[in-house]
Amino acid sequence: MFERLFPKRPRTTQPLPEPTPQLALGALLVRIAMADSDYQAAEVGAIDKILSGTFELKPLEAAKLRATCEALERHAPGTPEFAEILRDTVPYADRLGLALSMWQVLLADGEHAAIEEDSLHQIEAAMGITPTDSADIKTRALG
Numbered sequence: 001m002f003e004r005l006f007p008k009r010p011r012t013t014q015p016l017p018e019p020t021p022q023l024a025l026g027a028l029l030v031r032i033a034m035a036d037s038d039y040q041a042a043e044v045g046a047i048d049k050i051l052s053g054t055f056e057l058k059p060l061e062a063a064k065l066r067a068t069c070e071a072l073e074r075h076a077p078g079t080p081e082f083a084e085i086l087r088d089t090v091p092y093a094d095r096l097g098l099a100l101s102m103w104q105v106l107l108a109d110g111e112h113a114a115i116e117e118d119s120l121h122q123i124e125a126a127m128g129i130t131p132t133d134s135a136d137i138k139t140r141a142l143g
Contacts, residue, residue, distance in 0.1 A: 021025035046105045099133075
């Protein structure tokens with residue numbers, strides 16, 4: 001009876017886009033925010049602000065990019081692949097700025113979960129950021 005009233009519709013899923021530097025950064029920001037299994041509105045807002053500022057996007061465009069990044073993060077390759085895209089396409093000095101942005105997302109919800117920090121440090125290492133620079137970025141972010 002229910003099948004007649006509510007027929008099953010075939011699911012159409014669109015293929016995920018190939019990761020670009022924009023998508024890789026967004027997916028890594030989402031991954032950091034979700035590392036503690038508590039993805040909060042403050043973190044979403046921080047991600048949108050970072051994407052908007054980094055790529056000169058309007059707020060709606062940044063939100064759409066983040067939504068794509070959320071889907072990509074759920075279904076795409078692991079952290080090293082995204083970080084490698086950034087390492088290969090973004091100059092080192094700019095990667096330091098991206099790492100600081102990642103700290104902003106980590107701290108956006110007012111909590112500092114160890115699992116989020118561990119995830120961030122793995123991303124920094126995969127992006128080729130030295131331990132010394134990583135420590136400096138952490139100090140700046142917490143200061």
